[in-house]
Amino acid sequence: MARMHRPPLALLLVAALAPSALAQDAPHAFVGARVLPISGPAIDDGVLLVHHGKIEAVGTRASVALPANAVVVDVKGKVLMPGLVDTHSHVGGGWGADESAPIQASVRMLDAIDCRDAGFQRAQAGGITTVNVMSGSGHLMGGQTLYLKNKDVRSIEEMCYRFADGAPMGGMKMANGTNSHRDPPFPGTRGKSAALVRESFVAAQEYERKLRAAGTDESKKPARDLAMEGLLEVLSGRRIVHHHTHRHDDILTVLRLAKEFNFRVVLHHVSEAWKVASEIAAAKIPCSLIEIDSPGGKLEAADFDSRSAAELEKRGAPELVAFHTDDWITDSRLFLRSAGLAVRAGLSRETALAGLTLNPARMFDLGDRVGSLERGKDADFLVLSGDPLSVYTTVEQTWAGGDKVFDHADAKDRLWAEGGWGAGLRRAGALCCLGDGEDR
Amino acid sequence: MKLFQALTFLVVAGVARAQDLAVRAERVHTVSGAVIENGVVLVRGGKIAAVGKAADVAVPAGLRVLTAKVAMPGLVDAHSVVGLAGYLNQPQDQDQKDPTAPIQPELRAIDAYNARERLVEWVRGFGVTTIHTGHAPTALISGQTLVAKTRGDSVDEAVIVPCAMIAATLGADSRDEGPGKSPGTAAKQLALLREAFLGAQDHQKKLAAAGSDASKKPDRDLRKEALIEVLEKRVPLLVTAQRHQDISSALRLAKEFGFRLVLDGASEAYVVLDELAAAGVPVIAHAPMARFAGELENASRSTPLKLRDARIPFAFQSGYEAYVPKTRVVLYEAAVAAASGLGFDGALRAITLDAARILGLEKRLGSLEVGKDGDLALYDGDPFEYTTHCIATVIEGVVVFEGGR
Numbered sequence: 001m002a003r004m005h006r007p008p009l010a011l012l013l014v015a016a017l018a019p020s021a022l023a024q025d026a027p028h029a030f031v032g033a034r035v036l037p038i039s040g041p042a043i044d045d046g047v048l049l050v051h052h053g054k055i056e057a058v059g060t061r062a063s064v065a066l067p068a069n070a071v072v073v074d075v076k077g078k079v080l081m082p083g084l085v086d087t088h089s090h091v092g093g094g095w096g097a098d099e100s101a102p103i104q105a106s107v108r109m110l111d112a113i114d115c116r117d118a119g120f121q122r123a124q125a126g127g128i129t130t131v132n133v134m135s136g137s138g139h140l141m142g143g144q145t146l147y148l149k150n151k152d153v154r155s156i157e158e159m160c161y162r163f164a165d166g167a168p169m170g171g172m173k174m175a176n177g178t179n180s181h182r183d184p185p186f187p188g189t190r191g192k193s194a195a196l197v198r199e200s201f202v203a204a205q206e207y208e209r210k211l212r213a214a215g216t217d218e219s220k221k222p223a224r225d226l227a228m229e230g231l232l233e234v235l236s237g238r239r240i241v242h243h244h245t246h247r248h249d250d251i252l253t254v255l256r257l258a259k260e261f262n263f264r265v266v267l268h269h270v271s272e273a274w275k276v277a278s279e280i281a282a283a284k285i286p287c288s289l290i291e292i293d294s295p296g297g298k299l300e301a302a303d304f305d306s307r308s309a310a311e312l313e314k315r316g317a318p319e320l321v322a323f324h325t326d327d328w329i330t331d332s333r334l335f336l337r338s339a340g341l342a343v344r345a346g347l348s349r350e351t352a353l354a355g356l357t358l359n360p361a362r363m364f365d366l367g368d369r370v371g372s373l374e375r376g377k378d379a380d381f382l383v384l385s386g387d388p389l390s391v392y393t394t395v396e397q398t399w400a401g402g403d404k405v406f407d408h409a410d411a412k413d414r415l416w417a418e419g420g421w422g423a424g425l426r427r428a429g430a431l432c433c434l435g436d437g438e439d440r
Numbered sequence: 441m442k443l444f445q446a447l448t449f450l451v452v453a454g455v456a457r458a459q460d461l462a463v464r465a466e467r468v469h470t471v472s473g474a475v476i477e478n479g480v481v482l483v484r485g486g487k488i489a490a491v492g493k494a495a496d497v498a499v500p501a502g503l504r505v506l507t508a509k510v511a512m513p514g515l516v517d518a519h520s521v522v523g524l525a526g527y528l529n530q531p532q533d534q535d536q537k538d539p540t541a542p543i544q545p546e547l548r549a550i551d552a553y554n555a556r557e558r559l560v561e562w563v564r565g566f567g568v569t570t571i572h573t574g575h576a577p578t579a580l581i582s583g584q585t586l587v588a589k590t591r592g593d594s595v596d597e598a599v600i601v602p603c604a605m606i607a608a609t610l611g612a613d614s615r616d617e618g619p620g621k622s623p624g625t626a627a628k629q630l631a632l633l634r635e636a637f638l639g640a641q642d643h644q645k646k647l648a649a650a651g652s653d654a655s656k657k658p659d660r661d662l663r664k665e666a667l668i669e670v671l672e673k674r675v676p677l678l679v680t681a682q683r684h685q686d687i688s689s690a691l692r693l694a695k696e697f698g699f700r701l702v703l704d705g706a707s708e709a710y711v712v713l714d715e716l717a718a719a720g721v722p723v724i725a726h727a728p729m730a731r732f733a734g735e736l737e738n739a740s741r742s743t744p745l746k747l748r749d750a751r752i753p754f755a756f757q758s759g760y761e762a763y764v765p766k767t768r769v770v771l772y773e774a775a776v777a778a779a780s781g782l783g784f785d786g787a788l789r790a791i792t793l794d795a796a797r798i799l800g801l802e803k804r805l806g807s808l809e810v811g812k813d814g815d816l817a818l819y820d821g822d823p824f825e826y827t828t829h830c831i832a833t834v835i836e837g838v839v840v841f842e843g844g845r
Contacts, residue, residue: 292764292765293729293765293767293768293769293772294527294559294562294563294765294766294767294768294769295527295558295562295766296526296527296528296529296558296559296764296765296766297527297529297761297763297764297765297766298529298763298764299528299529299530301764302527302528328731328733329763329764331729331731331732334729334776337826340825340826340827341826343826343827344826344827344828344829389826389827390825390826391775391776391778391779391824391825391826392778392779392824392825393779394779418740418741418742418780419732419738419739419740419741420710420738420740420742421708421710421711421738421740422738423732423737423738423739423740424732424737424738
């Protein structure tokens, strides 16, 4: 990769004074906008106060006292809402499982993602501040997914949400239906697919039994097995299954397996959720829905219908509704549009907006950190030019963890939002990297 | 006089036919003229008979009246593959590309169009009344295109232009790389096209030399005959080219052989605006929501704005998709363009009158004017908003969709 000239010292100083750094040092008060906290009713002429990457206060102008040193940002006429949570994306250019086996619980997306992939910049332009990056659906079990804060970083570790023990947080990607049907050792039928998955979980249960039997006696413990450890994290509920599934019968198969092995699961895509909405609602299984522009394109999506979200809401289960981009299937820059299309098909505006923010955060055990504008949560928020569900609305700024990661007024950022000459670069440089004198 | 009017009224009311109806709307976008608040469009015998303020257009008693917030001309999708590329995306419903040869202009779209395809019905439900569809941008010359109304159970009931254009593609999407495969490079693509047109010219000359003497005529050749249609400017060559260098190659080829060129895709058009404007070539721009990857990696949402400012005629398309979603919806695409600087009116023109003009059908389609086809799209709000529904689609006075999609 070609090297470019080391930037002049003055430029480096400018980089050091980037707005993201300022946001950390002084409280920032965004004043005058219509604030959509999601966790509560809209606030007109509201205030959002952030400091050290966290939300300090949200409320009306009268109710929030501004610290003397606060940097006041006038956002009158704008709309503020939480940063979006994309439950299913393939940004980062990573591949998880390879073609050697249909079930690969040991494979980690952590080891596969390019944190400088321009896909993250495009997702920032679309307002996505939290993203679950996953393997594809060509495997029954494609590996461990990764929940990321969409910030400009030097290493993937800096983006990771963490479990309580500090390990990078994520779920387990699974799939059924035709995507994972291939030549052996891959399954060729739905029955075989379910059997292979059940065998894996049964093996993990046996592994766990041996571990328990050994107790503290190291000599009796079975040898470490990364795949078994991955599966055990699923069985213990630490790692949530993110299950690609489209057809009504495949959806019910997931419910059946989840019940048998008592794993936690979010259904993904769920094109035919509208056919089995009662069963999904009764089982209280969350759904991460995709909104595409026409049915078909593959057999499983032949009966896709945008009214799935509305059908779940009608059955008293609005909290089960979330959306995703499946980037590159749909464009991260237009993620708000997905909620708009669901409203078009009958979903309430409230559930649509929660489905982009708080609902998915809760589905991912991140509900105490992100998804709404509430005191103590991460300062992940968007400055929008207007109604989030209008095609005419622009994402003007995206803030993640108190850092401004996208600004439509900045020509470099706008390139990621709108495209243009040079937007085809697969990798993005960030401010942090200028000092290295590295080309992109 | 009054008696005459009364008699006319009675006669007309008495023979209200299947292709007669009236549309009342809070806003009527005529496209060719000003927006009419509280307007009425009267369709008689499938043609627009009157357009005006509700106060000025008398609706005969007994005529079916549709009511909407917004009425506008039926949408014209300037380039699609629906009807050939089916929604199942399985081998048995994919007729948009035959892989046996890189250049096959003789493949007629009318022999492949499935009027009952679900995606035809799908786009109709968004107000699309006319589609320019056919062989896909996946081969050097993949075949012919046609123009159809989104109605009917057979191609004969749907088609209005049986051979609209011949579809060619430059760049990666029509390359066939590997040992023994061709064309594998851009230069080879142009060499093959030039050879094909030279062959057609030769055939043309022999035909001319033979005159009316049948014995001297060369054997018939469907492939060459199709290319002669292009050389004699009866049918334009539709060239899909995304990269600027491929766009320039298309212009060079058109200049050498003197055919009518319609440029398609053109994701890097914004770096060759002067050349395009000088050549007077219309552009069927890529779908604004097409994936900005591969050949489209430098695509820009501001391209339509730049085409407009350079006075280059353009329209929007749903385009060709190899995977989910199998078709885009040109209404949705125009919506994103409207919001990306082009504005409501500019985006609306690009899926109505300007699209009709590129297809050579502006006298018949694309605006609400007396004498034009009674094709209308009705909405319950701003048609470009995500949350608005198409509530009815009318083709030549017949309601072909009603609901709330």
